[in-house]
Amino acid sequence: MPQLVPFYFLNQITFAFILLIVMIYIFSKYILPRFVRLFNTRVFITKL
Amino acid sequence: MTFAPLESPLDQFEIRNLLSLDAPILANLQISLTNIGLYLTISASIALVLNLLATNYNKVIANSWSISQESIYATIHSIVTNQINANKGQMYFPFIYALFIFILINNLIGMVPYSFASTSHFTLTFFISFTVVLGATILGFQNHGLKFFSLFVPAGCPIGLLPLLVLIEFISYLARNVSLGLRLAANIIRWE
């Protein structure tokens, strides 16, 4: 089981950590606000 | 094209180096891309690309692709508002969203034959569960101070049973770290 070797253990954790951070950043900065914007637009259009 | 026969059923969980950089000149720097790293990167890319493409060209009216994204959004949003807090809990929505999508896509990739199930690795699942629970505990202390310990006291318990119950609750709180990670990985391993 190579994942018991500390190097691979660290490698795996580092990958997961970096990817999660990147994903959270991109989601919260770019992707999820677009949903809010879309919902805002729809609410506004039905109020016309 | 032939596939190398698996020597053992556990071979598919083996971690391999796909690409590595050894740099003894820079303080023994070792950077390597393993198969789990590759698959984690693939799943993160799928999550991001899917969210960038399934938008129906940014139109106000959704098509079936973007409706699926909206459905995921609404589902996770309702989880967050129900489980954390209807108003303040929404702050953690992007984190829960990213976590959910990441684990979901990793699980789905694991179902593809001859691919690699990254969530079947206890290292990954324990890392995620321990990190989240540790973070939640820190946040609990930060927001509620010492009142956070009232979590260990069940509502309306008799004073005589209190030490015992607090002990049990404390153990279950700690066990949750393990059980959350274990359950995910064990399920995925069983799938294979």
Added chain:
Amino acid sequence: MAAGRSAALKLDWTKISTSLGLKGQTATALQAFKKRNDDARRKVNLLSSQPQSVDFQHYRSTLNNTAVVDEIQGHFKAFKPATYDVGRQIKAIEAFEVQAVKSAEETKGRVDGELRELEKTLENIETARPFEDLTVDEVAAARPDIDSRTEQLVSKGRWHVPGYKEKFGDLSVL
């Protein structure tokens, strides 16, 4: 006032009330004004159609008492139509006219502005793309407050739009 009278004669009242599409106070005021005008004209017509000279010669030949006729003739000659000072009224009318012209111009400006807005809306409708092709960017470009509202919600850590679920339903699968 001759020009005014001829103008009043030329006025086509039915056309005014039908083509301008006046409503409410303006219409009733106009009706009252028309009635007054008609009454005055009828009175003037009636008076001017009556004979204005008296044949005293005829009375003198038929009546024996010519002294009475002479007296009446003297009175008739002495009669002068009472002059009525209409200056003040004309002044009031002029003031009213100025006011009316001003408000009419105001109305005209307002109507013109409305017309321009309507034309713009019409153009918008004519050049608009079908609703299915409308993008969020286009709506947000027309209404920048959508973006500012989104930014405000997101920066406060709110990830849902109030009133959205009530209107469009909850897509949550749970």
